[in-house]
């Protein structure tokens with residue numbers, strides 16, 4: 001989902017950026033974070049909770065919760081809400097890895 005029309009603000013189409021998520025080719029736009037590009041592509045489930053297998057995904061969007069962490073270009077636990085999308089990125093959900101807070 002992406003805002004295309006607004007009564008006050010204008011949203012110009014930005015250059016496309018190609019990346020993969022779990023091997024699937026997707027398109028984002030210049031200035032997206034990985035998480036915003038995934039959200040725009042309808043992907044909101046990133047992992048499951050360790051105890052009850054509840055779905056986890058984009059939550060705080062300010063780098064505090066770790067709920068959006070994934071493996072990016074082979075580096076694990078990257079906070080995708082704080083990482084700018086780059087051409088050719090390979091993003092993999094960390095369904096086997098769970099961060100326990102507290």
Ligand code: FES
Nearest residue numbers: 059061063066081
């Ligand atoms: S959504 Fe909370 S750290 Fe990214």
